[in-house]
Amino acid sequence: MGTLPVLPEPFASWFARRGWTPRPHQLATIAAARAGQSALLIAPTGGGKTLAGFLASLIDLAAAPRAGLHTLYVSPLKALATDIARNLLAPVDEMGLAIAVETRTGDTPANRRKRQKEQPPHILLTTPESLALLLSQPDAPTMFAGLSTVVIDEVHALAGTKRGDQLALCLARLGALVPGLRRVGLSATVAHRGALLDYVGAGAVPELIEVAERAPPALSILLPDGRLPWSGHMGLNSASAILERIGAHRMTIVFVNTRAQGELLFQALWKINANTLPIALHHGSLDIGQRRKVEAAMSSGQLRAVVATSSLDLGIDWGGVDLVIQVGAPKGVSRLLQRVGRANHRMDEASRAILVPANRFELLECEAVIEGVAAREQDGDPPRPGGLDVLAQHLLLMAAGAPFHPDAMFTEVRRAAPYAGLLRADFDDVLRFVEDGGYALAAYDRYRKLFRDADSLVHIRGERVARMARMNLGTIVEAPLLKVRLAGRGGGALGEVEEGFVNMMTPGDTFMFAGRLLRYVRLRETTVEVAEGGGGEPMVPAYAGSKYPLTSNLAARVRAMLHDPAAWSHYPPPVREWLGLQTERSQLPGTDDLLVETFPRNGRWFLVAYCFEGRNAHQTLGMLLTRRMERFGCGPLGFVATDYVIAVWSAFEPGDVAGLFEQDMLGDDLEAWMAESSMLRRTFRNVAVIAGLIERNHPGQEKNRRQVTVNSDLIYDVLRRHQPDHVLLRATRADAAGGLTDLGRLSGMLGRVAGRVRHVRLSRVSPLAVPVLLDIGRETVRTAGDEDALLAETEALVAEATGDAPSSTAPMRVHPVHRANLAILQRKPRNQRAQPA
Amino acid sequence: MTAAPVHLMGERLLLDPLGGVMWPAAGLLAVADLHLEKGSACAARGQLVPPWDTRATLDRLAALMRRWRPRTVVALGDSFHDARGSLRMAPADAARLRGLTEAAAFIWVLGNHDPAPPEGLGGQAAEVWAAGPLVFRHQAKRGAEGELCGHHHPKASIATRAGAVTRPCFVADARRLMLPALGAYTGGLDVAHPAIAGLFPRGGRAFLLGQDRLFSFTLAQAAVSARPQVRPPPRAADA
Structure with a gap:
């Protein structure tokens, strides 16, 4: 950056009155704006980053007042938009500037929305979803005609997510509507600067303005x-x-x-x-x-x-x-x-x-x-390519706004960084999916949502389809949730729990939620009614997908620390002893090999592998290992995965341990398991909802919903059998490979340790293996076959417990969780007639 | 494959894990709630779900008929998702269904979704079908004995050590057998719901469909929880 500009009046005085000096990055952002340059500002929190994003716009509007929308601000949080609006109004008021600042989110009342369209504020603060909605309106070109700048806050939190994909597509659209539009990205420090620059630049290269880290915490x-x-x-x-x-x-x-x-x-x-x-x-x-x-x-x-x-x-x-x-x-x-x-x-x-x-x-x-x-190291995965499900939603929304030509739309979409590598074939498949479902069987011609005219322009099939598209907008799909409310008239809403949690409860059961001890009273429609207090051991609701895996960088450090006894000196004595014992009884995991221990315990064989690849990758590995052990004749019985290790137990001793970890396990076994796993079904559901195959909202049809919706699992089964290469199944597999299965890390690890599997055969459990053995019984990933096994096990347990079957003589360890379930099963049903109507 | 035997009015019936029931003594196979052409019904409303549900459902019906070689097949109503469903059927599916209705005496018991018999697909229609001590009806009649019925699409959830497992199921007591829905796109109603539980006032058993066999639990075991009866739709998060 050349010489920094000087802050103009009245801004200079306003800064002086507050006792502030403009920071270099704030001036650099102004300079970039004067040059018409987009910019990515990377700064730690508290650096006056947000003000830097807006200063150029405020200066411009103060110098040359004009009507119409000047600057759009997009934030991932609705609350943040509201807060920023407040913070912006302070300088605007204090300097007496005639600049209108307003928010527009899902909470904005209809009359204000209407007015904002007729008479837009100078600065509009919004969310990715509200922006998508604005762009799906036929009057979007008018509304955004005079737009000068888009400010994207917390870019690091958006890039690489589906909301980020949607925003990137919307920014590409804005760029097409307003040539020369400037973008300013605001981000915390990240590992992948290049990816963020691409995200903000969308084709052009923005100027990178980086603020040095403050004192390390x-x-x-x-x-x-x-x-x-x-x-x-x-x-x-x-x-x-x-x-x-x-x-x-x-x-x-x-x-x-x-x-x-x-x-x-x-x-x-x-x-x-x-x-x-x-x-x-x-x-x-x-x-x-x-x-x-x-x-x-x-x-x-x-x-x-x-x-x-x-x-x-x-x-x-x-x-x-x-x-x-x-x-x-x-x-x-x-x-x-x-x-x-x-x-x-x-x-x-x-x-x-x-x-x-x-x-x-x-x-x-x-x-x-x-x-x-x-070491000032940043970690985290580089952003993955944009989701095809998000693209499907976007194409329908854009068609709702105005007809488009597929060629032009393809060019526009590829300007969005997440879709820069999008193949035309995939684009066409997504477009075909939006048009008529994209099925090999051309069954739905008369129900198509889009049609093409003689000039190949794509049109939406009428206002009803457009309205449905807008009603189902958004990329955050939540598990079915039930509201929790205190029973009685005017009982306050406390929040939401997953349906699966409520399934496990009987009226009278207690649970902890919202910081209170609550007693389950009954279920009414989709609301759980509760009362304060109650006795017994309370349960705590857990939520799916709320666990982050350990990052690779951190895992590498843990591995190196373990391997270096000199580093142990400042660990507390119990940990030093623990690691010391491990070196006596077994070995320590190395930095670039894979330590695998096997030992007998309670009539079973345990195999513990110290992979350090994070829970998700280990879950996948567990499924693959058990399949392979099945084939090797080891009789695998189960596995448990933590962030650090994977433990598998089997009826017989695993022999060829190195052979178990060969890279080819990522072939057919993986395909077969993935297709059946509950994880893929969950992923498919999200994809289907985002892509618009399954509606979240349907105008005026709440009552008959049961008759008009199809469960996504059923759709998945049918689609997988009849069109396994359908674009939504491809999108599902791509999502699963990146997220819950963490295949990248798994295959990286298998490649790295090929030929370096260090097998240690022990006579009993090693100190390092104790923690994972204590975790046994908590695994949740399963396939249809596993579910059958669970049902068979429960059936047998219930039969035994109720005296229908002779007690088993085989030693059987019942996990405490299961024991609790068994207790529930055997409980006398209370209030059975008081089921909700 | 292992079928589960149950007895109703002294007659021995075999429950098939695919979701049909065979009465060997009468050479009769019963299935319920095929909901053919539900996919195209959804498509007409703007949900372009995969169009192969009819084919998938017919696959199941054909597999059941191959396995048991029945002389009579009774479809317990709601065979089509709506009254115009049979008109939307793809020609190949219609031809295949005609083949099945010709392979056995085929009885279409009429349901609330399909109050009139399908045209040009063979078979004969009946409001209720009776054979020996058993009566075949779409929707259960309170107080009936020896009744086989459908309509409610029963399913049950069982708490296992790794969370609840939910499957479609048969529900049986000494007087009545309720069949799960055979349709590829049919959802289910939990057996704890009063609409189902009320039909089995003295309790009964749920037989959950597995891959090769059925899993049997008492209704009390399957009804430990007051489950949500309405699955809330997936929602857009407030942003």
Whole structure:
């Protein structure tokens, strides 16, 4: 960047009045704007990043006032848009500028939306979904005609997600509507700068403006009172130590990894909170009103601590937070830095954070993350290619706005970075899917949603189809959720739980939710009615897909630390002893090989592999290993995967261990398993909903919904049998390969350790293997065949328990979870007639 | 494949894991709720679901008929998803169905979705079909004995150590046998729902369909939880 410009009036005086000096990156952003250049601004939180994004627009509007939309701001969070609007209004008012700033989100009332179209504000703050909706309207070209700048906030959180795909497509559309449109991306520090530059640039190369990291955060590790557990992820026995730290600070955010952990830790803290420090709970399943209340209490300084999940990772700046505590494994350097950045939102001060490991492996992970932060290493996967399901939704929405030519649309779509590598064949398949389903059997010609005219222009088939497309807009698909509400008239909404959790409960059962102990009263339609209080051991709702896997970089560090006894000196004694014992009884995992232990235990053989590739990759490996062991005649009985290791148990001793880990396991076995797995079905459901095959909303048809919708599992089965290469199945496989199965990491690992499998045959369990054995019984990934086995097992157990069958003489270890289920099964049905109507 | 025997009014019936029931003594096979052409009915409303549901359902029916070689087949109503369903059928599917209705005496019991018999597809229609001590009806009649019925598409959830497993199922007591829906796109109603549970006031058994066999549980075991009866649609997140 050449010489930086000088801030014009009245901005210079306004900065001076506040005692501020414009920061170099703010001036650089203004310079880029003057040159008509797009820009990506990478800066840590608290650097005046947002103001930098808007300064050029404010200056432009102050110098040359004009009517119409000038700047569009897109943020992943609705709350952030509202907050930014407030923050922008302050300088606008104080400088007496005639600049209209408004928000437009799902909450904006209809009359305001209408007015915003007739008389757009100068600056409009919105979300990717609301932008997509605006672009699907026939009047979009008029509305955006004078647009000068788009500001995209938190780009790092959007790029690589389906919402990010949708936004990228919308930005490409905007670029086509408004040639010369400038984009400004705002991002936290990331590992993949190039990918973000592409994302913001969309064809052109934006200027990169980067702010040096502030002082590295001060990180420390807090160990629980007493012993450090072998296993478990909740960190509850650190509650008193955490409470002590909360008491010593103004305001603390206690970050946890799952909503269930949040509920449990919140309860544990309040149980010992003798001084009744105001501590609140915040997670994504809580009612939105409750969450806003907590956030407001934080802003006004009424709280001393908030126990939060990733729901507070992004967003509004709370100046008062002076401590961040991360309970449980941090999982990745970038993720931890994002969280730590929530404290001391000021550039010149170091943030302080305390890491609280919940078990021994997590202690190693915490040590590794501290090393990673010191080395200024970022991690995380590079963004994957854009989803074809998102493209399908986009094409239908764009057709709802105006007819388009496929060639022009293809060119436009390829300008969006996630779709830069899109093949024409895939584009055509997606378009055909949107038109008439894209089935090999041309059965639906008369029901097509799009048609082509003589000039090959693609039109939507009428306003009803357009309306349905808009009603089903969006790329976030949630599992079927049930509302939780206090019973009685005017009972307040508390939030939502997954349907599967409610399935396991009987009226009278107690559970923890929203930081309260609740008693399940009954289910009414889609609302769970509850009452406060109750006895017995409460359950805690868990939510699918809420676990992040350990990143590869962090895994590599943990591996290196394990292998280097010199590094152990500052670990607490129990951990040093644990690792020391491992070297005596077995061996330590190496940095570039694969340690596999086998040992007999309780009449079975156990195989434990120290892969360190994260839970998702290990789940996949577990499925593949058990298939292969089946073929090798080892009689595999089950497996369990953690972030660090995979353990498989079998009836017979696994012989050729190196042969088990050969790379060719990623062939047919993988295909066969993937197709049957519940994971792929779940993935297909999301793809089908986003692509518009399954409607979320249908105008005026709530009542007969059951008759007009088809369960996605049934569709999947039929489609897989009759058109296995259908574009939605391809999209499903692509999603599954990247996400839940983590195939990339798995195949990378198998390639790396080929010829370097170190097999250690032991006479008993090794110290390092103890934690994973304690996790047995918690596996959840399954296929139709596994479900049959589960049903058979349950049938046999019930028969035995109720005396219908002679008791089994085979030694059988019943997992506590199963024992609880068995207790439920044998329970006398209460209130059986009180089923909901 | 292992069929599960049950007894109804002294008659021995075999439940097939594909979802049909065979009465060997009478050479009779019964199936329920085929909902043929549900896919095209959805398409007409704008949901372009894969169009092979009719073919997939006929595959199941044909497999059942091959396995049991029945002299009589009784389809317990809602064989078509709607009254005009048979008119939308692809010619190849229609020809195949005609082949099946010619291979045995084929009885179309009429249902609420298809109150009139399908045209040009063979077979004969009946409001109710009776044979020996058994009566075949679409929708159960309270107090009936020796009744085979469909209509409700029963399914059951069983809590296992790795979460609940949900499957379509038969429901049986000493007087009545309710069949699962055979249609490829048919959903289900939980056996705990009063509409089903109320028909089995003294309890009964649910036989869950497996890949090669059935899994049997008492209704009380399958009804431990008050399950949601309406699956909320997947929703757009508020953004």
